[in-house]
Amino acid sequence: MPELPEIETIKNELSPRITGQCFTDAVILDQKILAGGSVDELRDGLIGRCIETLARRGKYLILHLSGDVSLIMHLRMTGALLLNPSEIDSYARAVLVLGNGCRLVFRDQRRFGLIWLVDDAKTVIGRLGPEPLEQDFTPDLLEQKLSRRHIPVKAALLDQRIVAGIGNMYADESLFAAHIHPLRRASELSAEEVCRLYQCICSILRTAIECKGASVDTYVLPDGEAGTAHCEFKVAHRGGKACAVCGGIIERVPIQNRGSYFCPGCQPLCTDQPSA
DNA sequence: CTTGGGACCTGGCTGC
DNA sequence: TGCAGCCAGGTCCCAA
Numbered sequence: 001m002p003e004l005p006e007i008e009t010i011k012n013e014l015s016p017r018i019t020g021q022c023f024t025d026a027v028i029l030d031q032k033i034l035a036g037g038s039v040d041e042l043r044d045g046l047i048g049r050c051i052e053t054l055a056r057r058g059k060y061l062i063l064h065l066s067g068d069v070s071l072i073m074h075l076r077m078t079g080a081l082l083l084n085p086s087e088i089d090s091y092a093r094a095v096l097v098l099g100n101g102c103r104l105v106f107r108d109q110r111r112f113g114l115i116w117l118v119d120d121a122k123t124v125i126g127r128l129g130p131e132p133l134e135q136d137f138t139p140d141l142l143e144q145k146l147s148r149r150h151i152p153v154k155a156a157l158l159d160q161r162i163v164a165g166i167g168n169m170y171a172d173e174s175l176f177a178a179h180i181h182p183l184r185r186a187s188e189l190s191a192e193e194v195c196r197l198y199q200c201i202c203s204i205l206r207t208a209i210e211c212k213g214a215s216v217d218t219y220v221l222p223d224g225e226a227g228t229a230h231c232e233f234k235v236a237h238r239g240g241k242a243c244a245v246c247g248g249i250i251e252r253v254p255i256q257n258r259g260s261y262f263c264p265g266c267q268p269l270c271t272d273q274p275s276a
Numbered sequence: 277c278t279t280g281g282g283a284c285c286t287g288g289c290t291g292c
Numbered sequence: 293t294g295c296a297g298c299c300a301g302g303t304c305c306c307a308a
Contacts, residue, residue, distance in 0.1 A: 001301065001302080003302095032285095059302075074302080074303085075302095076285095076301080076302055076303075077285090077300075077301050077302065078287090078300095078301095108285095109285085109286065109287065110284090110285045110286055110287085110300090110301090111285055111286075112284070112285065112301085112302070112303085114303095148278095149278085149279095150278080150279085151278090151279070151280090155279095158302085160302085160303080167301080167302070168300090168301065168302085217300080217301095218287095256281085256301095257281075257300095257301080258300085258302095259299085259300075259301085278308100279307100279308085280306105280307090280308090281305105281306090281307090281308105282305085282306085282307105283303105283304085283305085283306105284302105284303095284304095285300105285301105286300100287299105287300095288298105288299090288300095289297105289298085289299080289300105290297085290298080290299100291295105291297090291298105292294105292295090292296090292297105
């Protein structure tokens with residue numbers, strides 16, 4: 001699933017290859033990919049505009065275009081952005097053609113991914129919380145936000161208004177690294193625990209970016225290569241397997257209808273019983 | 277205001 | 293072998 005490290009990787013890989021290029025054509029193969037407006041409106045708004053910069057906000061990829069317009073993409077669960085793929089298969093939803101001949105293909109099995117073309121990016125990303133790897137995200141800010149929420153801390157980490165870009169995989173990995181059970185109430189974490197969680201979130205995300213993302217399910221880099229961040233996973237998608245730290249069996253519990261994986265030995269629900 | 281649950285979508289897996 | 297049913301999950305929307 002593309003989360004912050006995967007989108008950051010896609011941005012980094014695409015940026016040197018498409019910055020400065022103008023759109024010469026846009027073929028929308030599945031109208032459902034458009035978050036608003038018609039196919040003609042998108043084509044009219046896109047063709048002739050140049051890509052000035054690429055940015056990422058949370059799990060959104062933002063292409064700042066000439067004329068103060070932004071093309072925003074969200075890959076949701078199974079989306080991928082491919083640059084000049086050898087084949088355009090039945091899962092291709094949009095093909096964007098650039099002046100240098102490059103074809104940027106939005107591929108998506110489950111048809112949840114979305115594209116916006118807007119004058120003001122804030123209409124799409126305005127509600128997002130702080131960027132976890134930026135300076136304005138601090139342990140104090142995280143503690144302040146978590147203290148008001150009486151939901152499981154795992155659910156709080158998935159709330160993009162609390163912190164942007166964390167999804168199911170990296171929430172599980174961050175909680176494991178911080179030795180915090182995913183069902184602990186967000187508001188009941190100690191200041192020390194929140195600080196630990198903050199450090200683990202930053203560390204887990206940075207490592208995943210260095211690995212160019214986690215290729216579970218359909219995520220690949222724009223050139224079709226796989227990332228390797230999933231090789232570092234300790235609990236995510238490892239239900240029933242042995243914990244590499246304590247040897248216990250990794251369990252799965254549903255939280256907000258999402259599978260949450262954790263090690264009951266390393267992440268005790270009771271805080272007064274230190275882990276092995 | 278907060279919280280919880282359903283909808284969206286389809287490939288892959290399980291079980292009969 | 294065939295098929296029904298369920299699971300995966302990011303975000304939005306609605307109800308309590």
